[in-house]
Amino acid sequence: MALxxxxxxxxxxxxxxxTDVSAAFATGRITVILGPNGAGKTSLLxxxxxxxAPSAGKIAIDGxxxxxxxxxxxxxxxxYLPQSGDVAWNMPARDVVALGRxxxxxSAADDIAAELAAMAATDTEQFAERRVGExxxxxxxxxxxxxxLAGEPQWLLADEPLASLDPAHQxxxxxxxxxxxxxxxxxxxxxxxxxxxxxxxDEIVMLRDGRVFASGPPAEVLTQQHLRDAFxxxxxxxxxxxxxxxxxxxxxxxxx
Amino acid sequence: MNRALRLGxxxxxxxxxxxxxxxxxxxxxxxxxxxxxxxRWAIIAELRIPRAVLGVxxxxxxxxxxxxxxxxxxxxxxxxTVIGVSxxxxxxxxxxxxxxxxAGWLGQFGxxxxxxxGAMALLAMLTARAETPxxxxxxxxxxxxxxxALTAFLISIAPNPYAIAEAIDWLMGALTDxxxxxxxxxxxxxxAGVLLMLFTGPALDALALGEDTARSLGANLGRLRxxxxxxxxxxxxxxxxxxxxxxxxxxxxxxxxxxxxxAKPSALLVPSALGGAALTLAADxxxxxxxxxxxxxxxxxxxxxxxxxxxxxxFREGARQWR
Numbered sequence: 001m002a003l004x005x006x007x008x009x010x011x012x013x014x015x016x017x018x019t020d021v022s023a024a025f026a027t028g029r030i031t032v033i034l035g036p037n038g039a040g041k042t043s044l045l046x047x048x049x050x051x052x053a054p055s056a057g058k059i060a061i062d063g064x065x066x067x068x069x070x071x072x073x074x075x076x077x078x079x080y081l082p083q084s085g086d087v088a089w090n091m092p093a094r095d096v097v098a099l100g101r102x103x104x105x106x107s108a109a110d111d112i113a114a115e116l117a118a119m120a121a122t123d124t125e126q127f128a129e130r131r132v133g134e135x136x137x138x139x140x141x142x143x144x145x146x147x148x149l150a151g152e153p154q155w156l157l158a159d160e161p162l163a164s165l166d167p168a169h170q171x172x173x174x175x176x177x178x179x180x181x182x183x184x185x186x187x188x189x190x191x192x193x194x195x196x197x198x199x200x201x202d203e204i205v206m207l208r209d210g211r212v213f214a215s216g217p218p219a220e221v222l223t224q225q226h227l228r229d230a231f232x233x234x235x236x237x238x239x240x241x242x243x244x245x246x247x248x249x250x251x252x253x254x255x256x
Numbered sequence: 257m258n259r260a261l262r263l264g265x266x267x268x269x270x271x272x273x274x275x276x277x278x279x280x281x282x283x284x285x286x287x288x289x290x291x292x293x294x295x296r297w298a299i300i301a302e303l304r305i306p307r308a309v310l311g312v313x314x315x316x317x318x319x320x321x322x323x324x325x326x327x328x329x330x331x332x333x334x335x336x337t338v339i340g341v342s343x344x345x346x347x348x349x350x351x352x353x354x355x356x357x358x359a360g361w362l363g364q365f366g367x368x369x370x371x372x373x374g375a376m377a378l379l380a381m382l383t384a385r386a387e388t389p390x391x392x393x394x395x396x397x398x399x400x401x402x403x404x405a406l407t408a409f410l411i412s413i414a415p416n417p418y419a420i421a422e423a424i425d426w427l428m429g430a431l432t433d434x435x436x437x438x439x440x441x442x443x444x445x446x447x448a449g450v451l452l453m454l455f456t457g458p459a460l461d462a463l464a465l466g467e468d469t470a471r472s473l474g475a476n477l478g479r480l481r482x483x484x485x486x487x488x489x490x491x492x493x494x495x496x497x498x499x500x501x502x503x504x505x506x507x508x509x510x511x512x513x514x515x516x517x518x519a520k521p522s523a524l525l526v527p528s529a530l531g532g533a534a535l536t537l538a539a540d541x542x543x544x545x546x547x548x549x550x551x552x553x554x555x556x557x558x559x560x561x562x563x564x565x566x567x568x569x570x571f572r573e574g575a576r577q578w579r
Contacts, residue, residue: 051468075474088330088464089519102462103474147465151473 001027001062003048003078003155003186008057010040010047010210017043018054018210025203027154027186030177032197034221035207036231041190042083042159044207048188049080049157061154075103079153083160083190085144087132093143094119094128100150118149122176138169145176155186162193174200194247198222199240206230222247259523262516266530270312273537277308280541306436311540312533313439313446314431314499317491319532320525322506324453327460327521328484329389335506336492339392339485340399342503344375345496347403347410350423354414365441365497372493375399380485388467429500430554431540438498449491450529452483457522464521502555505532508562512569535562 003025010018018040025031025048033041046052048059050066059066066074079100087096097118101111119125122142132140141161148156158177162170174196181187181202191197197204197218204221206214208230214221222245227235232253237245278300279285285304289296318336325334336342348371351357352364382395407427414420459480462470471477495502509531510524517527539557546552 046468049472051471071471071474071476075472078472080469080472082466082468084466086466088466089521091464091519095518095520096465099461099465099473102458144465 001154001186003188004058004060005044005048006058006060008044008047008054008059010043010052011055012043012052016210018047021057021207021210021212023205023212023215025155025186025188028181028184029202030181030187030189030200031203031205032201033188033190033205033207034194034197034230035213039207039230040210041207043210044205045080045157045159045188045190049078050074051080072103072105076151077153078155078157079148079151081144081148081156081158081161083163085137085140085164087144090131090133092129092131093124093135093146096132096143097124097128097146097150100147103151114152115146115150118146121149121179122146137164138166138172141165141169141173142176145173149180153185155188156180158187158189160190160192162191162196170196194222194227194235194249198244198246219245228253259517263527263530266516266527266534270530270534270537273534273541274308274312277311277537277541278304281544302435303433306439307431307434307540308537309439310434310442310498311431311536313442314495314502315505315533315536316450316529317446317495317532318502318505319509319535320450320453320529321488321492322508322532323510323521323524323528324456324460324484325488325506326510327524328456328463328480329393330463331389331393332511333507334393335503336488337400337503337506339375339379339396339488340403341372341375341379341396341489341492342496342501343400343403343407345369345372345493346427346501347371347407348374349426349497349500350407350410353423353426354410354419356419368497369445369493371403372489372496375403376485376489376493379489380482383481383485426500428553428555429496429502430543430551431499432543432551434498442494442498445490445494449487449489449494452487453491454525454529456480456483456487457525460521499554502536502558504555504558504562505535508566509535512562512565515569 005021005023008018008021021044033044035041047054053067061077097115100118101114104111119128122145124142124146127135127139132143135143161173165173177187177189178200201218204215204218205212206221206226213230214226224235224237227233227247234250234253236248236250238248240246279287281304283296283299285296285300290300321336325336325339326332345368348367349364352367357363357367378399379395383392411420411423414423459470459475462473462475467477510528513524513527513531517523535558539561540554542557542561543552543554
């Protein structure tokens with residue numbers, strides 16, 4: 001199955017943020033959206049989640065426009081994890097995870113089973129009764145991921161889930177996203193960290209100025225030339241133990 | 257103790273306070289007067305039952321509105337006064353008293369409801385294009401200030417001192433001398449408003465994670481805004497229209513109940529309606545039991561009961577509830 005963006009153009013408050021963007025997100029794979037600040041990564045993710053309507057173009061799941069789907073059906077199909085991890089009320093982690101079940105009209109037993117499975121997949125059972133305000137950043141990120149997983153979505157769209165996590169928690173979260181992809185979920189994730197993007201991505205969509213600048217497998221997209229042109233920095237490609245080329249920003253390019 | 261048990265206990269406390277409200281007054285009427293042909297039954301039937309019923313309606317409207325607004329605005333400081341509906345209803349009522357529009361209670365009620373309706377319409381228009389709580393609070397606060405200024409202006413141009421006294425007396429809010437007519441006028445509006453608000457639970461829960469997440473969970477935020485504006489407007493507007501301005505309940509009751517029922521907005525709706533009714537009944541009974549020839553004002557009694565509870569809660573819980 002595929003979540004497709006077909007020549008999507010998007011205006012926000014009179015400003016064009018995406019122009020003619022086409023992309024396909026497949027189930028069972030991790031697609032990373034990369035690009036400098038202001039390139040339109042978050043807008044692309046929000047449009048794909050059906051949160052903002054494009055001014056032109058079509059967003060569809062297997063040919064069916066998401067605009068034609070009901071709120072509840074779309075909510076059951078696509079899980080959205082925003083960058084802000086704010087929770088307005090200091091609820092127990094268990095209650096936050098349970099919010100993921102809101103779009104479902106399932107039996108209480110099904111709801112509880114899905115919540116427990118989501119908490120098991122994120123190792124959050126042990127602090128189910130603790131309030132979110134008392135959790136560390138890493139624990140809270142896992143609880144918020146569990147909230148999305150509890151909804152059992154076919155696609156998981158996450159906006160910079162690694163922000164404010166230390167390296168160990170970053171790797172842990174990416175492993176969990178990989179686990180979801182292995183179970184058949186289509187994972188689309190906005191990242192800033194080029195190294196993590198190179199490690200985790202099956203596909204990369206690189207944006208610049210609201211347009212798709214490059215897309216494809218990491219080896220094709222993460223070239224020195226592409227990164228130089230998109231980000232304006234000199235990049236070193238360093239091979240890791242598995243022979244993957246990891247891009248490291250080495251210095252800014254002085255514009256002529 | 258599970259939720260049903262806690263809710264049952266709260267309902268029991270509210271029922272006990274309802275009974276106390278029928279007994280308490282300058283004339284204490286014990287329970288045994290309810291049976292047989294006690295002449296004091298007339299006091300209960302004609303004065304105290306309507307007054308207690310009105311207390312329940314007003315308290316439920318204010319408590320539930322407070323819980324809904326705090327959930328909707330994701331702000332523990334929110335209460336019905338921030339949306340300006342109370343002040344605009346008060347403006348309508350004062351205009352009818354001072355300018356002599358509409359004779360008697362029905363005219364005053366109509367004018368107060370018109371004030372509340374105007375505030376709701378204006379608020380809905382101002383916030384229709386911006387789905388952020390900040391605009392809602394700002395618009396409501398400005399509306400409340402404007403209505404307050406206009407009310408003061410009307411009082412200052414009042415034709416005679418009796419009108420001034422009546423307007424100021426009304427503004428202070430009370431359940432004193434309210435009869436079955438007041439209950440009949442306010443009940444349908446408060447009932448409709450409460451019903452609208454009781455269905456906001458799931459959307460308010462989703463909103464705890466922010467607007468984008470709420471919509472990604474299928475919440476219809478446009479409909480929620482209408483439910484909040486119309487629901488609080490009808491309930492609070494009708495309450496203010498028959499009792500005058502009564503503050504405090506909407507702000508304090510959800511905070512008092514969060515440690516008992518949890519912080520999830522939907523879990524607070526029914527308890528806040530019950531808790532608001534209980535606090536109002538307790539305060540109104542206290543009004544009548546206080547020594548002296550006159551009655552203590554409802555708003556004053558409310559603060560005397562509610563504030564120590566609230567400060568005690570702050571002392572015990574610290575910032576735990578809100579962090």
